Amino acid sequence: SVVKPTRTSRFTLNIKTPNVGQSLLESLAGLDKTIERLRVLIQKPFQNPEVFLALGVKPPKGVVIYGPPGVGKTVLATALAKESGLNVISLYGPSVISKVVGESSKAISSVFRLARDTAPCIILIDQIETIANRRASHSQGSGEQAHSFDRVLSTLLTEMDGVDILSQSSSKEEDGKFSDSIIILATTSHPHHLDPAILRPGRLDQHIFIPAPSxxxxxxxxxxxxxxxxxxxxxxxxxxxxxxxxxxxxxxxxxxxxxxxxxxxxxxxxxxxxxxxxxxxxxxxxxxxxxxxxxxxxxxxx
Missing domain, CATH: 1.10.8.60 (Helicase, Ruva Protein; domain 3)
Structure with a gap:
């Protein structure tokens, strides 16, 4: 069945819009090598699955694009996600944070639930440092605020690990098309703010740096x-x-x-x-x- 575009206050689901991605990529300049590297990670496994399976390679669980502000991280990530032809769930990190206890964690769980229902899918998270901040940095705030940030991070890590378990146990993996795959594609201008746990293998383990333009x-x-x-x-x-x-x-x-x-x-x-x-x-x-x-x-x- 076809899933209709769904909007909430925190995230948006876009249904397979490759032409939009192509037009966005055409607006970028000077990033050809980076674009090709990301295409191999995000798009090629679904376009040529037999080649990847023959080498025992699966799509990455997570990719983070980092670099200084204004270099095109968000446009690049959005363009590549939409060009892939996969369903894309767009999530703006700061919009997830809520003053209501538990709401932020519920929002993250809802995103991953939707991703599982619409797989293969890309979860695009802009400014991921706002929901995956180093746990030590939370000690500066109030006790409840620190616990709230920890709960958000714990929920995100649990959901990411759940995606890995799902893909390993799914019978759909046998179809040779990675049809249950969920890729997290994130951007940040502050990689040093990210909790080390989210950068471990099986999570955001592919790191793409975009420096200031040469x-x-x-x-x-x-x-x-x-x-x-x-x-x-x-x-x-x-x-x-x-x-x-x-x-x-x-x-x-x-x-x-x-x-x-x-x-x-x-x-x-x-x-x-x-x-x-x-x-x-x-x-x-x-x-x-x-x-x-x-x-x-x-x-x-x-």
């Missing part, structure tokens, strides 16, 4: 964004130089820079037909890269 990636991102704009000749010729100068800029920062350059053109002339180099120069005067501090702390990009 010089070539910044040029690629800027070129992609500018392809949607009408630029003057002098501006087109300078894109590689501008992109190389944007150290500390995330993909989101570069998108904002392009927006500011277009607005500078319109402020100068409301009927402007193109964006010129001088407009980018004005935008650079007021736009700052949000990752400047991160780059300074991580000179090797890790």
């Amino acid at each position: 010089s070539s990636q910044r040029v690629s991102i800027l070129s992609k964004k500018c392809s949607q704009m009408k630029l003057s000749r002098d501006c087109k010729d300078r894109i590689p130089i501008i992109g190389a100068q944007l150290e500390g800029f995330s993909g989101a920062d570069i998108a904002n820079l392009c927006q500011e350059a277009a607005l500078a053109a319109l402020r100068e002339d409301i009927e402007a037909e193109e964006v010129r180099l001088k407009h980018f120069q004005k935008a650079l005067d007021c736009c700052r890269g949000s990752l400047v501090g991160w780059v300074a702390r991580h000179p090797g990009g890790t």
Whole structure:
């Protein structure tokens, strides 16, 4: 039977929307190698199950994409999940946390119950650190608050382990299509906040790092964004130089820079037909890269 899209205040079920994922991936730039690596983990086992079974390989139980803010983690995870052709349950970590005792744990259990009913399925968790925080860090809060966070984490770990047990015992595994598989695909900007227990094998054991964009990636991102704009000749010729100068800029920062350059053109002339180099120069005067501090702390990009 076909499961209809279900909405609650905490999570959303999307039914097999691969075209949406493809269009989202087309909006990304400079992440080709990362995209291919994630496709092998998330999509290929379901597209070519016989190849994976021949080597004794199963889909991963969990993947976490981490890196500084604004580098495209959430868009990448969402795009790949939807492109997979599997059912996708989207969960925003902070929305799970409730002041009502027990509600957060119930919400997590509901997500996994729905995942089991709609398998094969991907559970997409954005900002997972909010529900999988290190247990030691809870000691700062009140006693009840600390216990509440511990209960949420314990529920999440129990449900993840339950998925593993289910897949091992399921008769559907014999069909050679991983039809009972549930993959947790998570994102975080604060991997050091995650409890070590959730990163153990059989849980979120695949870790994909997305650093601040390199010089070539910044040029690629800027070129992609500018392809949607009408630029003057002098501006087109300078894109590689501008992109190389944007150290500390995330993909989101570069998108904002392009927006500011277009607005500078319109402020100068409301009927402007193109964006010129001088407009980018004005935008650079007021736009700052949000990752400047991160780059300074991580000179090797890790």
